[in-house]
Amino acid sequence: MVTAVFTHPACILHRMGAGHPESPQRLEAVLQALRAPEFAALEWRDAPRATEEQIARVHDARYVRALLAAVPSDGLVQVDPDTAIGPDSGEAMLRAAGALVTAVDAVAGGEVRNAFCAVRPPGHHAEPAQPMGFCFFNNVAVGALHARARHGLRKVAVVDFDVHHGNGTQHMFEHDPDLFYASSHQSPAYPGTGRADERGVAGNVINVPLPPGADGRLFRAAYQSTILPKLEAFAPDILLISAGFDAHQADPLAALALNEADYAWVTTALCQVAARHSQNRVVSALEGGYDLDALASSAKAHVQALMGA
Numbered sequence: 001m002v003t004a005v006f007t008h009p010a011c012i013l014h015r016m017g018a019g020h021p022e023s024p025q026r027l028e029a030v031l032q033a034l035r036a037p038e039f040a041a042l043e044w045r046d047a048p049r050a051t052e053e054q055i056a057r058v059h060d061a062r063y064v065r066a067l068l069a070a071v072p073s074d075g076l077v078q079v080d081p082d083t084a085i086g087p088d089s090g091e092a093m094l095r096a097a098g099a100l101v102t103a104v105d106a107v108a109g110g111e112v113r114n115a116f117c118a119v120r121p122p123g124h125h126a127e128p129a130q131p132m133g134f135c136f137f138n139n140v141a142v143g144a145l146h147a148r149a150r151h152g153l154r155k156v157a158v159v160d161f162d163v164h165h166g167n168g169t170q171h172m173f174e175h176d177p178d179l180f181y182a183s184s185h186q187s188p189a190y191p192g193t194g195r196a197d198e199r200g201v202a203g204n205v206i207n208v209p210l211p212p213g214a215d216g217r218l219f220r221a222a223y224q225s226t227i228l229p230k231l232e233a234f235a236p237d238i239l240l241i242s243a244g245f246d247a248h249q250a251d252p253l254a255a256l257a258l259n260e261a262d263y264a265w266v267t268t269a270l271c272q273v274a275a276r277h278s279q280n281r282v283v284s285a286l287e288g289g290y291d292l293d294a295l296a297s298s299a300k301a302h303v304q305a306l307m308g309a
Helices: 025-036 061-069 089-108 139-151 167-173 216-236 260-277 290-307
Strands: 003-007 041-047 077-080 083-085 112-119 157-160 178-187 205-210 239-245 283-284
Touching: 003 025, 003 089, 025 061, 025 205, 025 290, 041 260, 061 089, 077 112, 077 290, 083 089, 089 112, 089 139, 089 239, 089 283, 112 290, 139 157, 139 167, 139 239, 139 283, 157 167, 157 216, 167 178, 205 216, 216 260, 239 260, 283 290
Parallel strands: 003 041, 003 112, 112 283, 157 178, 157 239, 178 205, 239 283
Antiparallel strands: 077 083
8 A cells, every 4th residue: 555645735724924934935845755656656635625513623713714704815814823724714714624534534544554644734733722933723633633523542542753742632532542642842942841750640641851952863753762662552543643843953943953864754653652652654745844945854864763663
């Protein structure tokens, strides 16, 4: 079976203003990188819109309706100090969440081996009733709860290697012992959450804060000593990855020092756990990454590892 890429042109049209780091060029760089000859075996699929019902498994339904109703016909609507809605943002939000839903369907149904959702806006900061940190709907959480509701996959894990802690995903998961969230992230850094003592109701939340300047050695040690053993013990039925590439040494918004080899390594390690416990069911979603060259090369390394799993 093949690795599939789920994306949609609408995800490029979302804009939050000139000079904003979460720009359309981010996704364009990733898509261009994945069109290279070495990725000829990828299967490309369009992401549908997520339905309100699918999104409302993790977000308050009133919030979903209000957010979509706030989409302007022109200009920008500021919903957070660094997060804005433009005329094309609503369609992008729905397609980004929909990518996770349909990728879960394809992987759980045995149509593809694993999947990468090349989408924006990102999602892991989105709270149940609050947009923040460039995020509106929590795409991976929507996919996770869809895996349970549609496919009966009770134990769902999300591993997040974005440089910023996924506060929204943690808050959506921490009270359910059959949902697992693990994050490696820089600390101190935005959004200020993700302490090591935040463990969830059943030890189902694992946070490994890394100090500014931490390199691949410390990153890999965090996974080998803490995250991978905890994920192994949880034994998920499906694994979702919040694949942010802003821990790269070239990224302008943070201060970790990872490289492409580190992203390939962690992807392979996560897929090995999924092979033992999850019938290889892995769905990954793009989160952060703001240096275009580093983002493109890191996404390539990540998807190559998925293809080799």
